[in-house]
Amino acid sequence: MIKKYVSERRSWIILFLALQALFLLIAYLDASIHFQSILYIVFLSFIIFILFLMIRYQKEATFYKGLEALDDDFDLTSLRDARTPFEKITETQLTEQAKYYKESLSDLLINVEQEKDDLLGWIHEVKTPLTTMQLMMDRLEDERLKTQLNNEWLRIHLLLDQQLHQRRIPFIKNDLYIEVTALEPLLYKEIKDLKSWCMQKGIGFDISLQRSEVLTDAKWLAFMIRQLLTNAVKYSEQSDILISSYLEEGQVKLAIKDAGRGIDPRDLSRIFDKGFTSTTSHHDNAATGMGLYLTQKVAVSLAIEINVQSTLGEGTTFTLTFPKKNAFVQLTSM
Template sequence: MIKQYLMERLSWIILFLSLQLLLCFVAYLDPTIPVASILYIIFLSLLIFSIFLVIRYHRETTFYTRLLDQDNDLDLTQIADPRTPFEQIVSDSIIGQTEQLKQLSSHNLLTLEQERDDMLAWIHEVKTPLTTMHLMIDRIEDKTIKRHLSFEWLRIHLLLDQQLHQKRIPFIENDLYMEVTNIESLFYAEIKTLQSWCIQKGIGFDFQLEKTKVLSDGKWLAFILRQLLTNSIKYSNGSDILVKSFQQEDHIILEVKDFGRGIAQKDIPRIFDKGFTSTVDHYDNAASGMGLYLTKKIAQSLLIKIEVYSEFERGTTFTLTFPKINEFLDTTGM
């Protein structure tokens, strides 16, 4: 702050030094003026001016030092009391802008919450005719038409479900209920929902579950498994999907492995990024780039470590590493 203070007062310092030089120049031109007296006056002036700068430094920098040290939030109580008219102008400007930002932030937050509530209400309203449509599709006798309609119905169902969870993620901490969850039951429920799609693509499942129970939130974990299964089914044809679980160093490991087209190596670091689809099928309009992004976000809230290994044209393996019970309790404070 000393450097900034001297730079701020540089013009005053230059003016003062120029006046002292002017006195020396006058004494040089006028022989009747004692040079020793002029030098004595200049010495006293420099001493007094230096003391003045030191005193004013503390007084003039206190306000700005507190501004620099305060947190980058909207708390106005941390602003130092202004002591000069200029400091008062700065303080009034900051307080006015902060109050305006608070009002704007509050308004935007209320708008976002209203939009979220409206979206959730709309999704729940759409589910009713969607359920009715599913019952009507089940009564269709033409198997070809029934298969196509079932697939399109499933796509709508999955998109609505993804949108529902996307809107709930910002408040996931308020919704978590950790309990011992049977992953085998979750898988069977998800596969039943995806059954028509699996039949259409000739996909089967091979379960090798040594461990079937984990500590997690069943509802959010089901969404993670749903995204991994739909991702595997989407990029596979006529092959089985291997689901395996085992214990390793007090951690339960779950693997979902397919033998589909795989993921290009250059895409692997980006597959969990929001909105990223693929550089291989860049014009795939059906991909939203949100499924794996949401999966990663939810996994982080559940303290699940998610990893992916893939070989292009040979398949992809997603690995979920569940936390130790003590590790979860220590982190969440439960």
């Protein structure tokens, strides 16, 4: 702060030095002026000027240190030491601006919250006719038409589900309920929901669970598995998806392995980025680039680590590593 203050007052210091040099020059050129007396006056002036700078620094630095310490929450209590007219002008303007931005931010948050509630309400409303459509499709006798309609119905259902959870993720901390969760019924439910799609593409499942239970939030884990299974089915044909769980270094791991088209090595570091689809399949208009992004967001909240291994043309393996029990103690105490 001292360096900044001296730099700010540089023009004053230069003016003072120039005046002192002028006095000495005049005394040197004018024989009627006693040079030693002027030199003594200049020396005293230097002492007084330095003391003046020190005093002013103590008074002004408090205000500027307050400016530096301003937080992102627009708390201006640290600016109560404004003394000079310019400092008071600065404080007044900042206070008015902070008040304006707080009011604007409050209005914006209210609007966002209202839009979120409206969208969630709309999604729930849309689910009602979807359920009715499902019952109507079950009565169809044309199996080919029934399968096609089921597949399109499933796409809409998955997109709505993705939107629903996307809106809830910012508030996931308030929605977590950590408990011992059985993997087998959770996996079978998600596979059953994808049954018609899997039958159309000739995809089966091979499940091997050495560890049948994990400590997590069942609802959000189901959402994560739904996204991973959807991706595995989407990019696979006439093959089996292998699902296994095991214990490694004291942590339960759940692996989902498909034999699909795989992921390009240059894409691996970006697959969890929002909106990223693929650099090799731009023709895939069905991809939204949100599934893995949302999965990663949920994983962070559940303290689950996601690892991915993939070989282009041979398949992809996603491995979920669940935290130890003490990690959840830290998670729930935040």
